[in-house]
Amino acid sequence: MRWILKTVNNSDIKGLVEALQISPLLARLLVIRGLTDPEVAYGFLNPSARDLHDPWLLKDMTKAVDYLIRAREENMPVLIYGDYDVDGITGTAILKEFLSEHGWKVDIYIPHRVDEGYGIQPSVVDSFCKKSRRLLLTVDCGTTAFEAISYVKSLGCPVVITDHHEAKEFLPPADAIVNPKRSDDEYPFKDLAGVGVAYKLICALGEKLNLNGHGEKCLDLVALGTIADMVDLTDENRYIVKEGLKRIGSSQRPGLSMLLERLSIKKPEAQDIGYRVAPKLNAAGRLGSAEDAFSLLTTDNFHDAVRLVDLLFEYNSARQEIEAEIFEQAARQIESLQLYKDPIIVVRGDSWHIGVIGIVATRLSHKYGKPVIVISENEDGVRGSGRSVPGVNLLECLQVFSEHFTEFGGHSMAIGLSMEKEKVDAFVDSVRKCEIPDQSENGYVEVDAEISLSQLNDKLFEDLDLLEPLGHGNPEPLFLVRKASVEHVRFFGNGQMNIRFQLRQGNTRFDALGFGLGHSVSKWNIDGTHVKADVIFSVRNRKTCANLNVACLMNSENGETSSRFSVGFSTKEAQNFESEMTHRLSHLDLVVNNLFPGQSLILDLKSRNTLYY
Template sequence: MKYKQWNQAASDPAAVAALEGAGLPTLAAMTLCARGLDTPEKARAFLDAGRGQLQDPMGMKDMDKAAARLARALAAGETVAVYGDYDVDGITSTSLLTDFLRREGGMVIPYIPDRMEEGYGLNTDALDTLHQAGVSLVVTVDCGITAVEEARHAARLGMDLVITDHHECKEELPAALAVVDPHRSDCPYPFKCLAGVGVALKLVLALGGRARQEELLDRYADLAAIGTVADVMSLTGENRTIVRLGLEALRHTGRPGLKALLRQAGLEERPLNSVAIGYTLAPRLNASGRMGCASLAAELLLTADPARGEELAIQLCELNRERQTIEARISAECQELAEALPPEERYALVLAGDHWHQGVVGIVASRLAEKYSCPAFMICLQDDKGKGSCRSFGGFNLFAALEHCAPLLEGFGGHELAAGFTILEENIPAFTAAMNDYVRRCTGGTEMVSTLDVDCPVDDVGILTLEGVEGLDLLEPYGSGNPKPVFSLSGCLITTLSEVGGGRHLKLKLASGGRSFDAIFFSATAAEMGVAQGDRVDVAFTPQVNEYRGWRSVQFQVCDLRPALTRAQAERALFEKFRRGEALTRREAAALLPSREEFVVLWRYLKGHAGQSPLEETAHRLARNIARSAGRRETVMRTLVCLEVFDERGLIQLEHTTDHLHIALRTVEGKVDLDESWIMRRLRGMSS
């Protein structure tokens, strides 16, 4: 198993049927119900990704001030600096606002700080440089919300500062002319999950006015979609609309550099979706910032020269390969360090090194957080100081954790799931202890375990058709807040198994319900998963359509495998699910519903074995003994249901211990109608 725990949502057959009745495909309906969108009204509201979902940008605090100041700068011919960040969100934000202002006739200097030399966010040296270049207005994108001192410095230089950001705010906001951030406590804007590029897009829409909204959305949705997906923002609400519009725009983008990058990344002829952005396009754009030359990616997005765009696209792909090599080396080293840590330092993983590449440690932190099931903090040391990148695990709030440890830090910023910080090397031991203590207290001292959220079990493989799987496209785009659907299938037989991709991936053929499915499990081997040909497994997977030489078939992209339960174990698990009051599928309820004959056979057995003294027995042995006496196949789950019904109707006194059943007959006068049992009525209702 890759995950220690599978969390499976309770299914509601009636709700699924209602969505199917409203015209939704079965697999899509099952997924939406599992995620709480269990009425046609809720489902339609979620699936609606039309432009009508977009909120008025002027509803954001200080947007009126920001737009007015930029409009004045354009009218007066002032030189404006667009100051961004070196990640994909910051690069796309910088490119989007720069392109718009230049098209409006503005004199614009795009500025992205060097990750290695300057670090994240506004810095006073950069402001001095921009002031000397004649800049009178600085507009930040995807940064600036914590730049209190830098805002004071800009004021001393006589430069106006407009901040647009989407990161968490601290108690004190910078004293800028306008501070536009939906996370401001006094900002009434209803959608709080915009990326930095989303806020930049809103500024452009505010400047353009309602009459130009369609035009500007068509022009900039591609950049906004890339930054939103790359920054792992929740793909709900406005973001769902932005990304869907952006994916359409990407297919026919007029940006020569972006078109070249799509070609170099092998995406030109492939379907473009959020996964393609997140795993193929974004890493290449991000590589420039990680390797200390973010201006290359910004130039690629802004260039109008196809030849220069091609040249830059090739450079970005080469930088990405270099980044992958460095990342693999640092990851191997950090895993050795992590394995050597004592248990009290495993609640939060804090690692420091003086030779790590600052641009890569964030990715390594993500890998470590997933591998060790805890928040990970990576610190790059130089001249007795450290620059840290951290990544969350299991929804742990990093920003709150860094706030708690703020006295030990020189500075920090970010959001709940990803953040950065600076620290003196001498404070790292105290920070390690404080952070581990904080995480331990937040989790109650219990180990954080890797969990997989499974939307629905598949009881009938007949629904896994090409048409059914294609129906899941309704749920696109996938990402944070709207992950790809995950289904589970129990008791699959592994008929063939091989390792592909240089032994890095597992290719399987799985048999279930008279059908055979191809499956691929990325970054897994047979030894790691403990599986072999002929094994029976439960599989958690995302279904997809595979095309090969014109042949289209349903394929499983495997999320996890685990040994299948024996029949007796599966039956007991189903009974316990019913006993806990969880919803059952029609098929599950029908499997649990005893026949009249089964009641009769069990009652005769109990009369013969528990007449004078209580019967002590395990459920499995009791079911086996009854089956032998009646010449029937044993069934643990229906035997247990019969006993519960007898107990409910006062025929027996039933007690459960850890492994045993304690059964004593009661004296009852007259006939007892078992059909009136609440248990039987409930099972019949769920199975009909």
């Protein structure tokens, strides 16, 4: 594997340094993000409420507000139909709280992931509408639900859709469809999460009703859902998340406050939400009912909050155990049948839990460096979940097999499908014959800046803090340190697969722990002294005990490479180490491109002690 230093125009860097009085390094990172205009760059570093776009610019927003106002005037109940992931749960929660507080009669419904799946179930709406005519208000779903919306309209019920998923050429016959991804929508920012679209509806309603500060109090949940859904943390999402994180840190919600306390999170950052908080909330939808997570976020009762946090941790522990068992079975299947030779790996099992097969697919794709589809076969049908690797558009690859599916959807890196049981064999045979781009480890890593270990100081950390929130669309910067000495290597663990060592450059030295590095580093013929290595890394936990998360380690002397993503978490959280670790890895393709599975390092920058996780 090779590294390439990203090229920038030095005059652009100089212009930002002079105009904003910032360091050349920070200016370089801004230019890499395409921020060369000083005014735009200043706004990026200092997100504010001025960044929020006018909600009325969204197509059909006026219609949506009018229908809701009319429903309140006519005393017509509103059924909020959400989704079972964190984005859908938070969007449902903020709309339920706002509408209930301001005079609407509201019911909510969140479908069961396993029993009902994604989208609007006509039978559910039917059961509510039989009681009384009501307005259906969707959250994070509905844009492609043509048949379901047609049925609801046949019952005489008005329908308002709020969603952010890709829209097809023809839209369902709803009374209003608020979705920035409509082809005829001219809203200036297309990457709102589902909860972000719901938030815009609240802002418009608040303005219509002349309410002050109507959108501010719910920003904690808007930020939570936005981070969890991994949309771009750019444009107005930067203000939403940055302000929302402040409110999460001082949350008045007993459930959210208790969850943060159990996770020992005092000043939450986007990574804390994405890697630690969101998975606990999602565990409810995977193993039980997503309404438990909804209740946790909306309860004002301390005792209920304690009970629900305990329940979420129980769900998560159960999820880890089930996931580990299925992963082991799937990995054995791949090895025994040599499925790793296939371009797309397909594994199948009887009654594998639908709530975890997506995570298992993620882990297997990282293990084998290929797209993986995990299929669960049950008496009532077959459902599958697939995860890809960088460079392979899995959705596009499988489109040609659409005749096999009863349901199919997703995006380039993740898909979901269902099919009749008798079609599985033909589908698997077809997939094994398809062709995909070569994913051999001859790619390269794009590096943001080359630095020395001695430059890792408080000033650099302050510069990186200004780039927060970091995530999809605003990735963590990758730094390169060249020809650092890897010294005093000690092997440990099963098969001597892990190492402890020291990394030194000049007079700067850090103790380090490398998971999975043992096999590759043993080939470097370290003679008890040291070898030189080029190290590529990002910096984490800057406000507490900063550490390097190394993406790639390259022997400077013979060119041999070890590369792996790295993670960090406390032992008490890691009831299933590999499961929790791989969950973290599954997000990293969003912040690091063109990296392939290999080894990892975690380096302590301040205490100079090895970090044990």
